[in-house]
Amino acid sequence: NAGVMQNPRHLVRRRGQEARLRCSPMKGHSHVYWYRQLPEEGLKFMVYLQKENIIDESGMPKERFSAEFPKEGPSILRIQQVVRGDSAAYFCASSRNGRLEQETQYFGPGTRLLVL
Amino acid sequence: GNSVTQMEGPVTLSEEAFLTINCTYTATGYPSLFWYVQYPGEGLQLLLKATKADDKGSNKGFEATYRKETTSFHLEKGSVQVSDSAVYFCALSEMGGGNKLTFGTGTQLKVEL
Numbered sequence: 397n398a399g400v401m402q403n404p405r406h407l408v409r410r411r412g413q414e415a416r417l418r419c420s421p422m423k424g425h426s427h428v429y430w431y432r433q434l435p436e437e438g439l440k441f442m443v444y445l446q447k448e449n450i451i452d453e454s455g456m457p458k459e460r461f462s463a464e465f466p467k468e469g470p471s472i473l474r475i476q477q478v479v480r481g482d483s484a485a486y487f488c489a490s491s492r493n494g495r496l497e498q499e500t501q502y503f504g505p506g507t508r509l510l511v512l
Numbered sequence: 513g514n515s516v517t518q519m520e521g522p523v524t525l526s527e528e529a530f531l532t533i534n535c536t537y538t539a540t541g542y543p544s545l546f547w548y549v550q551y552p553g554e555g556l557q558l559l560l561k562a563t564k565a566d567d568k569g570s571n572k573g574f575e576a577t578y579r580k581e582t583t584s585f586h587l588e589k590g591s592v593q594v595s596d597s598a599v600y601f602c603a604l605s606e607m608g609g610g611n612k613l614t615f616g617t618g619t620q621l622k623v624e625l
Contacts, residue, residue: 438601438615487555503555
């Protein structure tokens, strides 16, 4: 019974390159959340997706960042033209039906992005 | 907007000592409150939660009580073990808030023999 899977676990990019972070939710979960943890800070919400829909992207930077959760395959967080300030740990979480009172968000191990 | 404030770490304790990690929150409505734990190199795991005032969440010897009057959700454990060494995050979600969690900055706990 695999948990939330994220890959890669570590990603190194040079400034200006693209970063693609993948998240496979737990089996039976159709809700995915992305959070970013900057050094010495707590996790900050970025985006909430259901299959093929973005429900809430209020935490996403307006430029260079995008997210998708296609009908088939993992959720992807894409960062174009990365800058040093994008260096952080990116965590994905999933839940079954999105109501936290009943369903817990389960977190993946995170992707540590380092921009050189 | 919503916010969560935790005591700064690191907190260093001897094994079998009593643990308290303070957490206070600001929210416009009636949030659900959570404690998550992050072990080195791993993702966050839900430790306990409470969904309404005066509820007590408990798990693995840890407890926290939802205090609406003081807007607090302090984490306690009577006797810590070395294996409890981790970073602890307090978090909230608000009814109708789109299911997103608002986290505190985390408190690192180190338990020594």
